[in-house]
Amino acid sequence: MANIRVMVVGAGIAGPVLATFLKTRGYDPIIYERVSSPGESGLSHLLQPNGLRVLSLIPGLLEQMPGHSPDRMIYCSSLDGKEDILVDNDTSPDTMREQFGFPLMGVRRAELHRLLIDTAEKHGVEIKWGHQAIEFEQSEDAVQVTFANGVKDVASFVVGCDGLHSNTRIALFGKEKADFTGLVQFGGLSPTPAALQGNSVLLSIYGNGRHMIAYPVVEGKHAWAITTREAEAKEDWKTQNVEQQDEIRRGPLSAWGFGAGELVKTGQKIAKYGLYDRPELKSWFKGRIVLLGDAAHPTSPHLGQGANQAFEDIYHIMRLLKKYNPSAGQPSTELLSQVFTDYQDLRLLRTSELVRGARKQGEARVVEGIDACRARDEVIRAGSNDDAAKMAQYELFSGPFKDSEM
Numbered sequence: 001m002a003n004i005r006v007m008v009v010g011a012g013i014a015g016p017v018l019a020t021f022l023k024t025r026g027y028d029p030i031i032y033e034r035v036s037s038p039g040e041s042g043l044s045h046l047l048q049p050n051g052l053r054v055l056s057l058i059p060g061l062l063e064q065m066p067g068h069s070p071d072r073m074i075y076c077s078s079l080d081g082k083e084d085i086l087v088d089n090d091t092s093p094d095t096m097r098e099q100f101g102f103p104l105m106g107v108r109r110a111e112l113h114r115l116l117i118d119t120a121e122k123h124g125v126e127i128k129w130g131h132q133a134i135e136f137e138q139s140e141d142a143v144q145v146t147f148a149n150g151v152k153d154v155a156s157f158v159v160g161c162d163g164l165h166s167n168t169r170i171a172l173f174g175k176e177k178a179d180f181t182g183l184v185q186f187g188g189l190s191p192t193p194a195a196l197q198g199n200s201v202l203l204s205i206y207g208n209g210r211h212m213i214a215y216p217v218v219e220g221k222h223a224w225a226i227t228t229r230e231a232e233a234k235e236d237w238k239t240q241n242v243e244q245q246d247e248i249r250r251g252p253l254s255a256w257g258f259g260a261g262e263l264v265k266t267g268q269k270i271a272k273y274g275l276y277d278r279p280e281l282k283s284w285f286k287g288r289i290v291l292l293g294d295a296a297h298p299t300s301p302h303l304g305q306g307a308n309q310a311f312e313d314i315y316h317i318m319r320l321l322k323k324y325n326p327s328a329g330q331p332s333t334e335l336l337s338q339v340f341t342d343y344q345d346l347r348l349l350r351t352s353e354l355v356r357g358a359r360k361q362g363e364a365r366v367v368e369g370i371d372a373c374r375a376r377d378e379v380i381r382a383g384s385n386d387d388a389a390k391m392a393q394y395e396l397f398s399g400p401f402k403d404s405e406m
């Protein structure tokens with residue numbers, strides 16, 4: 001009997017990983033992606049132990065990961081010309097592995113994306129580029145999807161991995177505007193500044209009305225992003241034009257200490273993009289169509305959990321498919337409803353909590369006024385010794401499984 005065809009909409013970060021798992025578990029996945037080829041857009045991701053734990057289930061993938069792990073995570077305050085270290089943690093791969101099983105790893109998005117696409121293709125997954133899904137029609141035992149170029153295709157069930165502007169989500173639950181958080185980021189890639197050479201450091205710098213995060217993504221290069229409150233900017237991850245990039249390189253941010261100013265001055269491919277999320281949905285599926293990753297729970301990036309939570313979604317949906325459909329046979333709508341209900345019950349509240357947490361973290365990062373900033377900095381300093389915060393981090397990094405049930 002032929003394997004069951006599953007359509008994955010979107011070949012971003014989640015789609016290729018999901019399709020790889022589906023293929024290795026006896027399904028016949030096909031990915032449809034809106035853009036015509038994988039591009040260079042985007043900056044970087046900080047992969048965290050919970051996300052890496054899921055990726056480790058694809059044999060050989062982590063060994064090829066083109067990333068870099070920070071040895072130290074340093075939180076600093078830069079206020080009124082005065083610089084102060086608030087927190088300095090050992091995050092070396094050995095320490096992280098000992099505590100959480102996996103390290104932190106900074107990776108350029110384009111390189112991570114290429115690796116995940118290659119991995120899916122090596123496992124025999126077909127990817128149809130240049131196909132934007134626009135219409136979804138469900139019948140008793142299948143879904144027909146129509147693409148903007150007129151192509152139609154049918155699959156047993158569909159997983160919408162089509163990101164912040166998901167048409168799958170619109171088809172299921174109607175159109176609503178993405179929520180602009182009021183914050184934008186400028187980000188780029190730079191040679192590791194002299195101040196940080198010899199140390200592989202993740203820097204988190206808290207200023208007056210702005211914040212910078214910077215971490216190594218390859219030997220000798222740091223990716224960085226500055227968050228600030230500004231007028232709404234498009235979320236397209238596109239590089240600024242030459243004049244705009246020069247303006248940022250020469251602007252006030254280039255005077256920051258701790259090597260941050262140097263990162264701004266030497267920044268390449270500087271992009272500016274608005275930060276968005278969406279309100280929590282009541283449900284993530286209808287019939288044979290389900291949402292995953294940013295399509296279900298888009299988030300602002302301040303907890304670094306966007307991609308990592310998408311990987312957790314994938315783990316659970318694959319685990320539940322195995323539980324309810326161990327032979328990977330043609331699933332009834334009732335069976336899929338069991339899988340998708342368990343999945344959303346487990347994931348919806350958890351991811352909503354993280355989306356709200358990321359918003360809160362973003363607001364703290366752009367606090368204005370010296371007194372308010374000093375108060376914030378004290379909270380950060382104290383937080384590094386707070387047992388509840390440490391426990392929350394332990395739980396986050398220890399997810400989504402101890403022994404895989406996938």
Ligand SMILES: Cc1cc2nc3c(=O)[nH]c(=O)nc-3n(C[C@H](O)[C@H](O)[C@H](O)COP(=O)(O)OP(=O)(O)OC[C@H]3O[C@@H](n4cnc5c(N)ncnc54)[C@H](O)[C@@H]3O)c2cc1C
Nearest residue numbers: 010012013014034042043044132133162163293294306307
């Ligand atoms: C170009 C780009 C660059 C990014 N850069 C960064 C970054 O530097 N740092 C960061 O933290 N986050 C970045 N993100 C967001 C980040 O990838 C996600 O937050 C996260 O990894 C979750 O992945 P996802 O697969 O759910 O969504 P995404 O990675 O956003 O993938 C969604 C995919 O679906 C495709 N798609 C959309 N609509 C349709 C449709 N109707 N039919 C078919 N395909 C469709 C999109 O083109 C995209 O490839 C970027 C997203 C994009 C699209």
